[in-house]
Amino acid sequence: MTSKENKKYVLLKDDTKKTWDGKTLYRVKALVAIGLLVSPGTLGGYIESEKNLSVSGNAWVSGNAEVYGNARVYGNAEVSGNARVYGNAEVSGNARVYGNAEVSGDAWVYGNAWVSGDARVYGNAWVSGDARVSKRTDIQWFTGVGSDQGTLTVFRQKDGSVFLIRGCFGGTLEEFKAAVQKTHGNNRYGQHYNMLIQSVEFWFNSGEEVSK
Known part of the structure; x- marks a missing residue:
């Protein structure tokens, strides 16, 4: 066929x-x-x-x-x-x-x-x-974020570093922090992104496998 x-x-x-x-x-x-x-x-x-x-x-x-x-x-x-x-x-x-x-x-x-x-x-x-x-702990995503209610994808690269993708942005956690500060400062969206950043840092930088 x-x-x-x-x-x-x-x-x-x-x-x-x-x-x-x-x-x-x-x-x-x-x-x-x-x-x-x-x-x-x-x-x-x-x-x-x-x-x-x-x-x-x-x-x-x-x-x-x-x-x-x-x-x-x-x-x-x-x-x-x-x-x-x-x-x-x-x-x-x-x-x-x-x-x-x-x-x-x-x-x-x-x-x-x-x-x-x-x-x-x-x-x-x-x-x-x-x-x-x-494994499931290597990737997370957050939907309905930002002014356009988009998706933030976070994953671990083969060298152990964390990479984030949001719309046309793609970069490291530090680069993402800088982009959020530059674009949103401390407005509502900026505060929300900073909460997500704290979650990402906890999950990916704890140095331990998180149990189910």
């Missing part, structure tokens, strides 16, 4: 599985070499339709991974293991989602970011750059 435009992989009608909400997913089979590790004939993971996995580039879904809904995997991205990507989520660039990780909602994982382990990325969260999210 493949479209005329898709010369990259085929969806196998006789190798399917059901998602928890009843969607039918089809295992993919490579028709050509994809990157360095996928040869023609290699069986991959499961997707709902071709809209979930780009028919060009080196993007791939492998193992028992599932991609469905309006979710998209493209560029050189890879989803593997028992990972799930669904909703309106996107995984692109050189990003990797694997293990038991889940990416859902309107979340976007891109760049060289890795999401693994039991991590959950959802809502409007963005994970980018060299981020390495391996």
Whole structure:
């Protein structure tokens, strides 16, 4: 089962599985070499339709991974293991989602970011750059903040530092503090952001794994 435009992989009608909400997913089979590790004939993971996995580039879904809904995997991205990507989520660039990780909602994982382990990325969260999210304590997000009621995403990078994304801003905690002071000072939004900054400092700089 493949479209005329898709010369990259085929969806196998006789190798399917059901998602928890009843969607039918089809295992993919490579028709050509994809990157360095996928040869023609290699069986991959499961997707709902071709809209979930780009028919060009080196993007791939492998193992028992599932991609469905309006979710998209493209560029050189890879989803593997028992990972799930669904909703309106996107995984692109050189990003990797694997293990038991889940990416859902309107979340976007891109760049060289890795999401693994039991991590959950959802809502409007963005994970980018060299981020390495391996557990739920590595990432937080706050919605309905700022004058436009947007989302603040906070995650730990592979070097242990904390990175924040809010709208067009992306930077370290100290850079975020400076941006908040410059833009809002001590007004209502500035005070709210400062409360969130205190929460971020507590969570990410405690030096301990926070129990469930």
